[in-house]
Amino acid sequence: MHRAFAITELLTHILREVYNDEGLNLRQGIKDIARVSQVCKTFRDPALDFLWRNIDSLLPLLRLLPLEIREEHGDKARLSKVVSLARCQPPSVY
Numbered sequence: 001m002h003r004a005f006a007i008t009e010l011l012t013h014i015l016r017e018v019y020n021d022e023g024l025n026l027r028q029g030i031k032d033i034a035r036v037s038q039v040c041k042t043f044r045d046p047a048l049d050f051l052w053r054n055i056d057s058l059l060p061l062l063r064l065l066p067l068e069i070r071e072e073h074g075d076k077a078r079l080s081k082v083v084s085l086a087r088c089q090p091p092s093v094y
Helices: 008-019 026-036 041-053
Strands: 070-073 076-079
Touching (some): 008 041, 026 041
């Protein structure tokens, strides 16, 4: 890999071109950036930052929650239980 790709600003500009949010290929651009995030460690963080910054729905966030507290039906999801931060386990448990 060329060391120019280690420059985060350059990689961000490249990702913006891959994403190309001005057209019918928006979904393809998102898939392409997800693939870029899997290429190498250098690409992973900038690509994932770009994906999370340009999220268009709360569904990906809800999918991060355990199945015990959410229900999903097709492209719709909802919480099935009340979530209280007071009962969360400390990070050492995970």
